[in-house]
Amino acid sequence: MHYSGFKVIKEALTGHRGWGPAWRDATPKAQYDYVIIGGGGHGLATAYYLAKEFKQARIAVLEKGWIGGGNVGRNTTIIRSNYLLDGNEPFYEFSLKLWEGLEQDLNYNAMVSQRGILNLIHSDAQRDAFIRRGNAMILNGADAELLSTAQIVERYPFLNVNNARFPIKGGLAQHRGGTVRHDAVAWGYARAADRRGVDIIQNCEVTGFRIENGTCKGVETSRGFIGAGKVASCVAGSSSRLMEKAGMRLPIESHVLQAFVSEGLKPLLPGVITFGAGHFYCSQSDKGGLVFGGDLDGYNSYAQRGNLPVVEDVCEGGMAIFPNLGRARLLRMWGGIMDMSMDGSPIIDRTHIDGLYFNGGWCYGGFKATPASGFAYAHLLATDTPHKTATAYRFDRFATGHMIDEKGMGNQPNLH
Amino acid sequence: MLIDHPILGPRDAAEFVYKGDAMLIHRPDWQAEDAVAQFTDYGYLRDNPAGLHRELWFHEQGDRSWLVVTRDTTTHEITKVELARDVARAEGRSR
Numbered sequence: 001m002h003y004s005g006f007k008v009i010k011e012a013l014t015g016h017r018g019w020g021p022a023w024r025d026a027t028p029k030a031q032y033d034y035v036i037i038g039g040g041g042h043g044l045a046t047a048y049y050l051a052k053e054f055k056q057a058r059i060a061v062l063e064k065g066w067i068g069g070g071n072v073g074r075n076t077t078i079i080r081s082n083y084l085l086d087g088n089e090p091f092y093e094f095s096l097k098l099w100e101g102l103e104q105d106l107n108y109n110a111m112v113s114q115r116g117i118l119n120l121i122h123s124d125a126q127r128d129a130f131i132r133r134g135n136a137m138i139l140n141g142a143d144a145e146l147l148s149t150a151q152i153v154e155r156y157p158f159l160n161v162n163n164a165r166f167p168i169k170g171g172l173a174q175h176r177g178g179t180v181r182h183d184a185v186a187w188g189y190a191r192a193a194d195r196r197g198v199d200i201i202q203n204c205e206v207t208g209f210r211i212e213n214g215t216c217k218g219v220e221t222s223r224g225f226i227g228a229g230k231v232a233s234c235v236a237g238s239s240s241r242l243m244e245k246a247g248m249r250l251p252i253e254s255h256v257l258q259a260f261v262s263e264g265l266k267p268l269l270p271g272v273i274t275f276g277a278g279h280f281y282c283s284q285s286d287k288g289g290l291v292f293g294g295d296l297d298g299y300n301s302y303a304q305r306g307n308l309p310v311v312e313d314v315c316e317g318g319m320a321i322f323p324n325l326g327r328a329r330l331l332r333m334w335g336g337i338m339d340m341s342m343d344g345s346p347i348i349d350r351t352h353i354d355g356l357y358f359n360g361g362w363c364y365g366g367f368k369a370t371p372a373s374g375f376a377y378a379h380l381l382a383t384d385t386p387h388k389t390a391t392a393y394r395f396d397r398f399a400t401g402h403m404i405d406e407k408g409m410g411n412q413p414n415l416h
Numbered sequence: 417m418l419i420d421h422p423i424l425g426p427r428d429a430a431e432f433v434y435k436g437d438a439m440l441i442h443r444p445d446w447q448a449e450d451a452v453a454q455f456t457d458y459g460y461l462r463d464n465p466a467g468l469h470r471e472l473w474f475h476e477q478g479d480r481s482w483l484v485v486t487r488d489t490t491t492h493e494i495t496k497v498e499l500a501r502d503v504a505r506a507e508g509r510s511r
Contacts, residue, residue, distance in 0.1 A: 238466075240462070240463070240464035240465075240466075241464075241466050244463075249457075249461040249462065249463060249464075250461065250462070250464065251460040251461055251462070252462065252464060253436065253437075253462055253464050254464055254466075254489070298434050299429075299434045299471070299487075300436075300437075300464065300469055300471065300489045301489050301492065302466040302489050302490045303489070303490055303491060303492055307417055307429070307492070309428075309429070309430040342459075342460045398456060398459070398460040399456045399460075411459050411460055412435075412436070413436075414434060414436075
């Protein structure tokens, strides 16, 4: 079923009896060409691009719970491509370009809103760093603009520009950045993949891999063995738990990141602002809630909930820069589990086991990467060569010294 | 979270800095034949278990001791706290 304005009007006039399920509830077949483990944004996007761009068939996505129940539904919905390093920036710019055409491509309203993102500057050194970053972005075909304090006050009059510790001295804006309705990304990719024949199999947990003579033949699941030509792990947050079943140790620690939403307010915050120095960032959802977050809790966790010191830290950061936040009540807070990699950058690569592929290590930057991650992973799966924007995301970069460390923090995952 | 410091008693985890897996106590021998491979593992690969995890915490806002904390990563429950010094000696590290 094709969605359109005409269809909405027709259904409105006929009692909404013509809407079918957006995707089939598939039962697993005995054998597929591609089995993708993980029905989150990245896994569903991988399936979609495998079918659409690379003309592959016999594809299944296995999800242990329900699709979109993990990190694609737990993030703060921001898209941007304001990276510095050559290994990253072309990839994230490719992703932003895919976001720009996503809704027409999927025939699904994902509420892609390019309302702009602004990184605040508080010192001369930070201005120099952001000018360098902006130039790197422009060199890679992205947009970037350095804003003065006056330009920021014009757009965001409520910001505290005279904070004693972190006065606002300007900002780096990316006007093409913004927000997307995250659940709709999972559902849109699921529906579009399903329409191209992909089997989406929910409540199907992978319990092991069948590996014979160094080749992965398929996966053991809670719904029986499923054979596969190629098996693709795509379970960021749980990557170590899954790959341990194939005998692999990863350059990853799992950490909890909390996020928050206030009660619904009238339009207040037109774009996304990030206060990196104070560990706080914020945007306003289309329902009116202020959506904000900050740092990791900082210790290994699979609990999907954090602790109160970080809540206090994030709210203090918010109050320092955005004082009228104090008049809003916090509605909800939650946690998601991040694959924190050793250099803060992801991995999209083959493994040492033939037929077993890996996508993970997204730290807390996975949501914005969803389309490009799916595209690049599909490219790797279909052609056995990395996509031109994802050539740096290799497993062996840690052994060879080719880390992609945007923040220059070294191999300490909780600092990225 | 409260960390029951062996010397100071229960302390707020916010006083501590987290380092990571307690296997970091065992730095490889730099003269070993396969030192490069050992250091690659040591520097970059982690077990990252869901369940009990032995990990290093540094009491930066306190007595600046290193602790080995045994904690469940699925519940955050702490079941054992030891001085890293005692653990290292018991496991054969001389200093």
